[in-house]
Amino acid sequence: MPRETIATFEIRRLSVLNEEGKADESLMPPLSDDEIWRMYQAMVLTRTYDERAVALQREGRIGTYPPVMGQEAAQVGTALAMSPSDWLFPSFREMGVHLTLGYPIHQLLQYWTGDERAQKVPPGFNFFPFCVAVSSQIPQAVGAAMAVRYRKDPVAVLTFFGDGATSKGDFHEAMNMAGVFRLPIVFICQNNQWAISVPLKGQTASASLAQKAVAYGFDGVQVDGNDVFAVYSAASEALEKARSGGGPTFIECLTYRMADHTTADDAGRYRSPEDVASWRAKDPVLRLERFLESRGRWTAGKGSEVKTWATGMIDEAVQQMEAIPPPGAAELFDGTLDTLTVRQESERKGR
Amino acid sequence: MPRETIATFEIRRLSVLNEEGKADESLMPPLSDDEIWRMYQAMVLTRTYDERAVALQREGRIGTYPPVMGQEAAQVGTALAMSPSDWLFPSFREMGVHLTLGYPIHQLLQYWTGDERAQKVPPGFNFFPFCVAVSSQIPQAVGAAMAVRYRKDPVAVLTFFGDGATSKGDFHEAMNMAGVFRLPIVFICQNNQWAISVPLKGQTASASLAQKAVAYGFDGVQVDGNDVFAVYSAASEALEKARSGGGPTFIECLTYRMADHTTADDAGRYRSPEDVASWRAKDPVLRLERFLESRGRWTAGKGSEVKTWATGMIDEAVQQMEAIPPPGAAELFDGTLDTLTVRQESERKGR
Amino acid sequence: MAQLNMVQAINQALAQEMARDDRVVLLGEDVGRDGGVFRVTEGLQERFGPERVIDTPLSESAIMGCAVGMAAYGLRPVPEIQFMGFAYSAFEQLFAHAARLRSRSRGRFSCPLVVRTPYGGGIKAPELHEESTEALFCQAPGLKVVIPSGPYHAKGLLLASLRDPDPVLFLEPTRLYRMVKEEVPEGDYLVELGRARVARPGGAVTVIAWGSMLERVLKSVEGFDAEVIDLLTVNPIDFETVLNSVKKTGRVVVVHEAVKTCGLGAEIAATIAEEGILHLRGPILRVTAPDVPVPLAKLMDQYLPSSRQIQAALEEVLKY
Amino acid sequence: MAQLNMVQAINQALAQEMARDDRVVLLGEDVGRDGGVFRVTEGLQERFGPERVIDTPLSESAIMGCAVGMAAYGLRPVPEIQFMGFAYSAFEQLFAHAARLRSRSRGRFSCPLVVRTPYGGGIKAPELHEESTEALFCQAPGLKVVIPSGPYHAKGLLLASLRDPDPVLFLEPTRLYRMVKEEVPEGDYLVELGRARVARPGGAVTVIAWGSMLERVLKSVEGFDAEVIDLLTVNPIDFETVLNSVKKTGRVVVVHEAVKTCGLGAEIAATIAEEGILHLRGPILRVTAPDVPVPLAKLMDQYLPSSRQIQAALEEVLKY
Ligand SMILES: Cc1ncc(C[n+]2csc(CCOP(=O)(O)OP(=O)(O)O)c2C)c(N)n1
Ligand SMILES: Cc1ncc(C[n+]2csc(CCOP(=O)(O)OP(=O)(O)O)c2C)c(N)n1
Ligand SMILES: [Mg+2]
Ligand SMILES: [Mg+2]
Numbered sequence A, B: 001m002p003r004e005t006i007a008t009f010e011i012r013r014l015s016v017l018n019e020e021g022k023a024d025e026s027l028m029p030p031l032s033d034d035e036i037w038r039m040y041q042a043m044v045l046t047r048t049y050d051e052r053a054v055a056l057q058r059e060g061r062i063g064t065y066p067p068v069m070g071q072e073a074a075q076v077g078t079a080l081a082m083s084p085s086d087w088l089f090p091s092f093r094e095m096g097v098h099l100t101l102g103y104p105i106h107q108l109l110q111y112w113t114g115d116e117r118a119q120k121v122p123p124g125f126n127f128f129p130f131c132v133a134v135s136s137q138i139p140q141a142v143g144a145a146m147a148v149r150y151r152k153d154p155v156a157v158l159t160f161f162g163d164g165a166t167s168k169g170d171f172h173e174a175m176n177m178a179g180v181f182r183l184p185i186v187f188i189c190q191n192n193q194w195a196i197s198v199p200l201k202g203q204t205a206s207a208s209l210a211q212k213a214v215a216y217g218f219d220g221v222q223v224d225g226n227d228v229f230a231v232y233s234a235a236s237e238a239l240e241k242a243r244s245g246g247g248p249t250f251i252e253c254l255t256y257r258m259a260d261h262t263t264a265d266d267a268g269r270y271r272s273p274e275d276v277a278s279w280r281a282k283d284p285v286l287r288l289e290r291f292l293e294s295r296g297r298w299t300a301g302k303g304s305e306v307k308t309w310a311t312g313m314i315d316e317a318v319q320q321m322e323a324i325p326p327p328g329a330a331e332l333f334d335g336t337l338d339t340l341t342v343r344q345e346s347e348r349k350g351r
Numbered sequence C, D: 001m002a003q004l005n006m007v008q009a010i011n012q013a014l015a016q017e018m019a020r021d022d023r024v025v026l027l028g029e030d031v032g033r034d035g036g037v038f039r040v041t042e043g044l045q046e047r048f049g050p051e052r053v054i055d056t057p058l059s060e061s062a063i064m065g066c067a068v069g070m071a072a073y074g075l076r077p078v079p080e081i082q083f084m085g086f087a088y089s090a091f092e093q094l095f096a097h098a099a100r101l102r103s104r105s106r107g108r109f110s111c112p113l114v115v116r117t118p119y120g121g122g123i124k125a126p127e128l129h130e131e132s133t134e135a136l137f138c139q140a141p142g143l144k145v146v147i148p149s150g151p152y153h154a155k156g157l158l159l160a161s162l163r164d165p166d167p168v169l170f171l172e173p174t175r176l177y178r179m180v181k182e183e184v185p186e187g188d189y190l191v192e193l194g195r196a197r198v199a200r201p202g203g204a205v206t207v208i209a210w211g212s213m214l215e216r217v218l219k220s221v222e223g224f225d226a227e228v229i230d231l232l233t234v235n236p237i238d239f240e241t242v243l244n245s246v247k248k249t250g251r252v253v254v255v256h257e258a259v260k261t262c263g264l265g266a267e268i269a270a271t272i273a274e275e276g277i278l279h280l281r282g283p284i285l286r287v288t289a290p291d292v293p294v295p296l297a298k299l300m301d302q303y304l305p306s307s308r309q310i311q312a313a314l315e316e317v318l319k320y
Helices: A033-058 A072-081 A095-100 A105-112 A137-151 A169-180 A210-216 A228-243 A273-280 A284-294 A300-323 A342-349 B033-058 B072-081 B095-100 B105-112 B137-151 B169-180 B210-216 B228-243 B273-280 B284-294 B300-322 B342-349 C006-020 C044-048 C060-073 C084-098 C134-138 C151-162 C212-220 C239-249 C264-275 C297-303 C307-318 D006-020 D044-048 D060-073 D084-098 D134-138 D151-162 D212-220 D239-249 D264-275 D297-303 D307-318
Strands: A004-014 A087-089 A157-162 A185-191 A219-224 A249-254 B004-014 B087-089 B157-162 B185-191 B219-224 B249-254 C002-004 C024-028 C053-055 C076-080 C114-119 C144-146 C168-173 C182-184 C197-200 C205-209 C226-230 C233-235 C252-259 C284-289 D002-004 D024-028 D053-055 D076-080 D114-119 D144-146 D168-173 D182-184 D197-200 D205-209 D226-230 D233-235 D252-259 D284-289
Touching (some): A004 A228, A033 A228, A033 A300, A072 A095, A072 A228, A087 A137, A105 A300, A137 A157, A137 A185, A137 C024, A137 C084, A169 A185, A169 A210, A169 B169, A169 C060, A210 A249, A210 B004, A210 B210, A228 A249, B033 B072, B033 B095, B033 B105, B033 B284, B033 B300, B072 B095, B072 B228, B105 B300, B137 D024, B137 D084, B169 B210, B169 D084, B210 B219, B228 B249, C002 C006, C006 C024, C006 C168, C006 C182, C044 C053, C060 C076, C084 C134, C134 C144, C134 C233, C134 C264, C197 C212, C197 C239, C212 C226, C212 C307, C226 C239, C284 D264, D002 D006, D006 D044, D006 D151, D006 D168, D044 D053, D060 D084, D084 D134, D114 D151, D134 D144, D134 D168, D134 D264, D151 D168, D151 D182, D197 D212, D212 D252, D239 D264, D264 D284
Parallel strands (some): A004 A219, A185 A249, A219 A249, B087 B157, B157 B185, C024 C076, C076 C114, C114 C168, C144 C168, C205 C226, C205 C252, D114 D168, D205 D226, D205 D252, D252 D284
Antiparallel strands (some): C002 C182, D144 D233
16 A cells, blocks of 8 residues: 555635626525625624724724725625524624624724723624734633533524734644534634734645644635625625534635735835735625625715715714723722722722 | 745655555665564563553552553664763653663653652763753754854754643744754654643644644654554654754654543543544554564564563663662752852751 | 642633533643543533533644633633743733733733643653743733632632632643642632632731642741742732831742742732831741743752752741 | 833834944744734844844744843844743743853853843733743843833843843733833933933832832822833842932832742842841832733733732731
8 A cells, every 4th residue: 555645625715796896606605686685784884994904093083994905795694594592702803793783883992992991892793802912812712612512502602803813823733623513613714814914824834724624524615704794605604504513614805905014004115006006906895795786786976975974974983983982990809800809999088 | 026936845744554554665774674573672671661651650559651552663762763872861751762772771760759869860871861841852852953053063962842832832932043053953742642641633723733844944743653664764864964064954753642632631631532443543562563474573472472571671770770778858958059059068068 | 628639629620610511611631531641621522522521633722712712702721831831822812811801801802721731840851841821921911810729618619709790710730730639629619819828827927828838838937937828810910918017027038930030929028018017027038949940840849949949938927 | 202102112122223234133923924912023034134134933942042142152032922921932042041150160261141021910911921020031141131111211121132242031021012101212221221310309218119000009109209220121129229219218119910829029138138228117018910821811900919918018018
């Protein structure tokens, strides 16, 4: 028996809507015109929110902020595939999910002002707070999925992270654990091809991120992350599979970070304008507009109606956010423990 | 463009010497009769050392000890492929490497008596001390390989670990780093199919460990770990590739832990005698004896000559080990820092 | 009442709480089929099944991180780290996540988990198997740290930990696992967290210890008019009990296994120097391991505080 | 001599030592092309090349572990952890390996590396970007911990760290990075590790601080006869300098950014209570952050020790 082949693997890529806005009908997910329109609204809302947040930071009205521009499809497409009982363990760059699902917008902005209280996720959302320590939310999501399995709940767990996160030990340990116990979880990697200044090829030598799932014995698929239909169908399929006991799925959404890493970053130091420009043509919002236009459902007029609606929503959220009184020193202590320690009590009084 | 395939991977298995001791001549590495005989001697020496170490522990003459029985081929085959300038970052269950390369046997035993001083690797061996924290030596090996690359030295770095180690974050971060920088390193995983009581399928859902290399963009291969020729050729090839700038290789040696995890363990609690028995037929030493016999180079007589030689070596090492005076309290401090702190100095005087 | 050693007492507490509360789930390396490398979880997987007593892959950080997610979902996970030295690779999940989840979610989520791990020196095990770095974890607001000193307290403290609404690090002194047997009530009882106990009353000097050092201290103080305090919970520390004793004795010796610098003795001495200094007659002495890495077996006796060192410290403070 | 801020002083020290010693190699996230998120390593990759200023994947544990292997091979690696809060996932490699390599190899290998990481609060950054948990690392025998309080000392301490034969954790107070400029000699000079300095002489009370609290302390003590000690190296601590001051003043206030419980103030107070108690007139006070997780920007001012709190402590100890 010579060098026998013991296993072969194929990594596949799903793409439905091309850059010209043409959809491959054979792969088109079953979405009504209204649902597609809601997708479009959510993407415009996300884009509008993001532009405003960057402006607010420049004006010093909020703190450092991580733009999502260019990644709207990956977020909106996934959000619309979720069911209300599913759990979400986000990183910090998928606010499009929150916006799509009706999360209080002023609270998203409040978080970026550096206000603890914005981390209290409102009832009705099974969301963890944003997680800044890259990849550390992933094992926590896997733990929730273990609890789901133990409780036999009809629930899927979803966690978001970036390409950089795939280099962390916690990503690996969590993926491996999910594979061993065939847990009801979907791993969504927004591969925006940058981790601050480190490009994908400096992050890993693997040709795709989807193939990393091979190491854990479950499916990994790459989708065009700027194609909201591809994201939606891959996410729907994976979430359904998770809820029906089919185990975990890893989805690589291949997209691009159009803006700086955060408002504190200057991407001009490490990447070329050409590089960025080449991705403008792939803009997920533009692409969906073209699709809708080809179906006679989008006009410049309709587009600006949606933009006006979105702007109104954000205006109102900004007002609410800025009406929030600053936190008091007591907030330092509240929620640290169910019952404060003697020392904490005395420190609290001293303030 | 539908679900296009973006990459395919093949995982292969190398096997040269079968259980009956028949070698596939087309795959047989270029080894002289003398070299093969040295392989045999090293494997017998390792087996003899191991049996004695277990006996010594039972007699209370050394402390807890992790047997290598059944894994001799993976260790001896690799050791003989190394060159003296290569660096080794071991775990704690590859003493066959040390024995093959002439490491002081009494010092191996001394370590298992719980004597700090045995951790001082003698000059001439580019070996790190044993590492008990599973997988933590792997990034250190990768760092040495980064230094080799920086210095442009004609050196390969080699690190050993078990199947359980592949579940740790450090394994992942280190493998990924090695891939990104195409480092001169060989990762040898002794897949003995158990991590204490956890069987391989409880460790990972991946069908092989070799396929984990797919995640890092470099070659992973599985070899019959009880086949010293397969191990030798895979290791030689990988080490040569590393030294010549070809980058990293991951080698899964599929073997079996014939004994308890350590002398403190009772494998009878978690695995069946049948399971163990089925592997006795695959014994790497037996297999090589059959091969040599078929070539007319082994007889029962020659076999017992080798055993007698090995026993003599071990007898002498045990005497040397037991002649070592116990360490003094000063040993607690020496080697903590190049210059002790004021507090350490006073603590040292106080003892 | 039965005579149990600490292994049996902990096993009984786990079994009884699992029977009482189906939210309690165990996970870790070798905790199931093998019953744990010290047999602390023996028989629990047979009784409660592999989905409640979960043999995990070799992944300390994921074990801890999963426990955080399980707790947030509504379970009461009991992750085991096979030896305290391997908690270092789970440090981020414990220190920055488990301890902070209630705070960083402003109470939307809590993290009621109990991390169990064998702790301390004196069992002739390999490197990193005999760590006693409890002080690292006492610096995490939001995390309680508990260290029993015998079977009776082990059961009552563990039951209290399993019912605590916040995360608890439960450190099990391996040297004591099978050293002593005590009367341990069959039934349900709690030993309150955050309360120290006077293990031996006395008037001339206060000796503060916990875990396996308590036994050594109790042996060493014979013939001295020493009041011995067993902290039991090392975070938060019951300074009320400590300071009441210091008021009486005016002399203090703290004994612990860990290195001296930044060991827990530092916090104890500092708080006494802050709140009880006017009662002090002389220096607060710390009898600890020296500032060196934990050695292997042959040097362990020279590393751990000895009776001789404890008695020398008592004689020293009694000069004042 | 040029007026430099701390970022420039550290950058200059790195550049000069790299030019002098080809064993010095930098690695970390965004340290190369981007010059570091605080621009501390700006220009170094252009000058020394990508194999000496290495942009790594996002892998703190591997960054630290690689540095250990590089150091053992004979280099002098300078791993950067982008923010101290992310050192938690590298804790095992730093605490159990880098700090112990010399000891566990009995001197066959040493581990001369310098871990650089931005440290401390007050820059309005997201969670885990403003940690000050130096005390965690001071519990590791074999590891030195250095915290500069200004540009001049930053350069001299960093050069000394880069030439130290053992591992050094070099904590860079982010609040100070660009706050002050000082005269910084162009040339080569060393500030000895393990030596504290008297930043302001005084007679009535000893105030001990380091890093960014030093500046706040110096502002706060105006009008008090306070001697201010800047530790500079927090492990090992220069207790000779501390105790000499205490002998003179008899009163002590320790100020630090970290939480109170098991913060470094505990070790300082404990050692004074052990070796200097007979000189004390009253309690040793610690002015610290409260025992809560580091908050986000809006509450940072309430979290960090304030001048008001420092002065209140001074007035309190001066009552004795
Ligand atoms: C463990 C950890 N290390 C470093 C950082 C600093 N940091 C914040 S975001 C980031 C890059 C993350 O890249 P990626 O995972 O691709 O997510 P993206 O920012 O592209 O959305 C880094 C290095 C961090 N937050 N956490
Ligand atoms: C990080 C860590 N966790 C747990 C342990 C305890 N332990 C020692 S060996 C072992 C199993 C290792 O399995 P594997 O990697 O397959 O190596 P093998 O023992 O089979 O050679 C465990 C869990 C350890 N030493 N290190
Ligand atoms: Mg990215
Ligand atoms: Mg194994």
